[in-house]
Amino acid sequence: MNGFGYEYKVETFNKVVEVLCKNKLVLEAKHVVVKLKDCIEPDGVTYRWLIYGFCDVGDLIEASNVWNLMVDEGFEPDVDAIEIMLETLFKNNKLDEGLKLFQSMRVKRMDDLGLSTYRLVIKWLCKRGKMGESYVVFEEMQMRGIKPDNEVLGSIIYGLMSRGRMNEAYKVLEGVKNADICVYHGMIKGLLKLKKPSEATQVFREMIKRGKSLEATKYVERVIDRGHEVPRFDYNKFLHYFSNEEGVVMFEVMAEKLREVGLFDLADIFARYGQKMATRDRRRNRATES
Known part of the structure; x- marks a missing residue:
């Protein structure tokens, strides 16, 4: 490139790495980074995309190696890199390791913690039935002046329902001013887990009555744009349970x-x-x- 009058730029380089990693070609991306290291020094963005790439293909070990290399070279992981790593640890049943990473953020970089990180941690704590820990994180978030969104409340509702704490879940639902599909999804999914199809149907009817199903497409687009997996609602299970009545x-x-x-x-x-x-x-x- 330099021979044709084009200067090597890390920003352009990072675009190449980003495209490769987004297309699950992280090994090729890593090879490019290593090959061109003498010409272009990788920065924090480069490492973040490599971490994303390895996490995306499920290679947690290599993602951790890149993470350690990034830290050793003096780059501080940004919030996006931290959330990618947290999500991957949680998905791979490494809840304790993920919580250790979250705790290190709370100790060293509390000001960098925002709604998206809290939302992620609360979601997985609720999925794992750790309601005590999720409430601690939930209260901390509120004490810091961060208002929970409906995705957070939906996770709390599902967590309570999955533990059989229906009254508490309904109280949370009643306290939501503008319930959307996230909140209803948590309630319906929790009721189905408890094998309560009649109650799930009532919530489903209420959702349709309020026109919240119209928000489904926008909700899916919003979640995908953030790079997250869209929560799945098993309508087949819903139908199967209700067929007994x-x-x-x-x-x-x-x-x-x-x-x-x-x-x-x-x-x-x-x-x-x-x-x-x-x-x-x-x-x-x-x-x-x-």
Whole structure:
């Protein structure tokens, strides 16, 4: 490049590393970094993308090696790198190691901790049923003047529900002024885990009634833009649990409501399931009569 009058720039170099890592070509990205190290000194952004790349392909050991190399060379991990590392540790069932990293941030760089980091830690603590620890983090966040968003509250609700603390979960839900799909998702998922399809249906109806399903696309786009995995709601499990009760009419009404708000695919699922239940009931009735 220099021979053609183009100066080596770490910013341009980092763009190449970013594209490679985003396309799961982190080994190639690392090779480029090593090969060109004499020409272009990697900076904190370079290392952050390598950490992201190795975390993305599930290579926690290599991600840790890059992390240590970055620190040894005097670069302080930014919040994005820390959150990537935290997410990967939590996903790989290394909760204690992730909490140690979070604790080191609380001790050394408390001012750098914002809503996104707290949201991540609370989500995984609630997933693992560590409600005591999650409340400590939740209270710390509020004491620092950081207002919890609905994703945080949805995680708290799910954590409480999964531990069978339904009354507390409903109190949190009642206290949410503008509940969105994040909050309802946490409640429905928790109720299904407790095998309470009737209550899950009531919450689902309330969500549709308030038009919150319209926010689903925006919610998914927002989560993907932040590089996070979209939470999955298992509608098949929801339908399976409710099939043990009288739900034919409910499914027909639900299908109509979903079509009204433009969710035709989901409406078709409910309609087909309602038809199957009606057919099954007719077969049962004929068997009983005969």
